[in-house]
Every structure is written in structure tokens, then in C-alpha cells.
Amino acid sequence: MAQSQPVTHLAFIRASNGRSAELGARLRDLLVPSLQTPGCLSFNVQRSQADADLWLLTGSWCDQQAMSGYFASPTLDLFGELVQAQVVASLDLHTFGAG
Template sequence: MTAQSSATPTPANGEQLTLIAFIRAKPGRGDELGRRLGTLVEPSRAEAGNINYDLHRSNDDPDVWVLYENWHAAADLASHFEQPYMKAFVAALPEVLEGEMDLRRCAMVTKVAA
């Protein structure tokens, strides 16, 4: 096996962007946060540029939620955050959110499995 270059790998899918959001509810507010997050799924999936938008709940902590999203390009994700329903969601987050959301933007570096 040869040594790999330390350069950043080139995304395998052009500009495709993955966003993984880790979101913690205030203690005891996990169900409410999940309900609110659930309302985002269908409109997000209907947006131009969305590949998938999936909501997950931690098996270990019911107050922790994860959104796994794929977008064709960073501009599509930027447009997503400008949608009125997203702005309303973000504005109401302090009611149920503990701390800050942990948003991780990632580029897929392997080809999609066949």
C-alpha cells in the first residue's frame, strides 16, 4: 500500500454537499423537538436541489436528533436556509434547543455504491 497525499480529496460527485446536523433538545423536550423537525422533512425533500433529507433519533439519548441531508450543490443548501418555513423553524429553536446545533458540512469522496 502506498502513502496517500495529505491534500484534501476531490469530491466524487461534483459539488454535492452533505449536511449532518446534531441537535440536542432541552431536557425533556426531545419529543417536541422531534415533532418540529419532522415538519421540515417533506417540504425540504420537495426543494429543488435536494437529494435526500432524513431525520434520526439517538438510540442512547432521546433528546438528541440528527438530520442527514444531501444537496446537489452548496447553493441549494443556502437556498434551503432562506425558505420561510426554515426561517420560522430557526427563529423558534430557542424554545426547545439546548446549546448550539452542531452542523457538519461534508463532501462525499467515494462514488455512490451501485
């Protein structure tokens, strides 16, 4: 049986003009429920020092199954709401695992 490997996601999220503070507040609302998700090893929200509209959401998970479960969870319905409300201008998601 293959041993499970930790995985990480990085999401670069750009706020729509004038909506960065709102986006940041909503992203920070994800911290506690994300950290409480089974398999979550770490979860962070950061704002770019060079671009006030750019946010970075990072999470580390015990394995791919835990991360996939999180992505399918109701917690992430927030992103659909933010896109619909035009708070998010763009979302660029990357996932990484052990090489």
C-alpha cells in the same frame, strides 16, 4: 467551468430537558418541505438510540448553491422559533463535500 459536486449537511440538535418529543415532532415537520426543495437529494430525521435528547438532521444536496438556498429559506425559520421557545439546547452543524 467547474462541475458542481453534491454536498451533505449533518446537524446534531439537542433538546432542552423534557422537550425531546416536541423537538422530534417539529423536526419531522421539515421532512416534506425539505424534500420538495429544488436540489434536495435526500433528507432524514433520526433520534439517537443512546441519548433520547439528541437528534440528527441530515440532508444531501446536488450542489453547494442548492444547500445554501435551503439554509436561507423560510423553511428553516423553524430553528429560530425552537431556540426562542427554548426547545433546542444546542445545535452543531457540519457540511461535507467531495474530497
